[in-house]
Amino acid sequence: MKFHKILLIVSILCMFHVITYANENNSLTINTITVEGNSEMSIAPNQATIQIGITTSANDAGEAETKNNQIANQIQKALEYIGTNKKEIKTTQYNFYPIYNNQENNHHEIIAYTVSNTLSITSSDLSKVGTIIDVGVKNGATNINSINFTVKDNDNIKNTALVAAIENAKAKADIIAKTINKKIVNVVAVKENNVYFQPSTISRYALMKSESFDSTAPSINPDNIKVNANVEIIFEIQ
Missing domain, CATH: 3.30.110.170 (Protein of unknown function (DUF541), domain 1)
Incomplete structure (x- = not known):
């Protein structure tokens, strides 16, 4: 019984100390x-990324796709020939969509198909950027979308x-x-x-x-x- 009274007194004193310490800190x-x-x-x-676009159209969907793939492969081979690493050439976009007749009564008539492909070429040799563009255009690219220079x-x-x-x-x-x-x-x-x-x-x-x-x-x-x-x-x- 006496032990419990001592324990209670110690607990009360500890609580008082904590409260006092908190109040002192809040006053700071x-x-x-x-x-x-x-x-x-x-x-x-010190690095450039060139976006080369290839767009092809044909009456037949397969023909439009084949023509686009042929041009893309031709550009890639030409780029590798001038020293571009194969890992630096990637396809970033590939779109396939039909072309409809614009006449008023033929809204749903498909008259052709278009394939749009974008090759992304990354080069750490900035002196080769112009050559990469030239190779792309001369081998069938329809446009150069952009060139981004980064570090x-x-x-x-x-x-x-x-x-x-x-x-x-x-x-x-x-x-x-x-x-x-x-x-x-x-x-x-x-x-x-x-x-x-x-x-x-x-x-x-x-x-x-x-x-x-x-x-x-x-x-x-x-x-x-x-x-x-x-x-x-x-x-x-x-």
């Missing part, structure tokens, strides 16, 4: 400022952009703290919002408007790629 106030940091880099691309193995670039964004945030925080007669004493939280790579793209329209499809391979000069990073940091100040 941390002064903070929240700052966004941004960075922007401009880097040269492969971009982890180091991402890290550099993040460091620059963090430094930008710290510089802003220093200015704010000094202006209100405070100083930064700690970092409470850091949030990475995004790191965005804006590829350099040449659209189909731009390619068709240029004089790319003459007797010589076109000269393609890509713009630099923009890399933007954004972070949010909460600083403790005193």
Whole structure:
């Protein structure tokens, strides 16, 4: 019985200690400022992806498909001949659809079939982009949909952009703290919002408007790629 009374007293004392500790912690106030940091880099691309389109039509569905496959195979062989790795050539789109008679009383009459195929060629040799386009067109491609210039193995670039964004945030925080007669004493939280790579793209329209499809391979000069990073940091100040 005596033991139970002692245990009860100890329990009450422990509860009192916990409540006191919680109240003491709640009385602490941390002064903070929240700052966004941004960075922007401009880097040269080291990889290109060319989208080559092949469109064929015929009265017979099988004939339209056969013609399209023949052109695609011919382009692929020609690309491999100039040194393009077979693994760098992929089919990204393949569409098959009928063409209907446009006359008012013949809405459901099929008069032909069209097959549309897109080959995607990735190259780390930017000097070969014009040659790849030239090979595609000379071997039956009906259009070049687009060329996207990107950066492969971009982890180091991402890290550099993040460091620059963090430094930008710290510089802003220093200015704010000094202006209100405070100083930064700690970092409470850091949030990475995004790191965005804006590829350099040449659209189909731009390619068709240029004089790319003459007797010589076109000269393609890509713009630099923009890399933007954004972070949010909460600083403790005193």
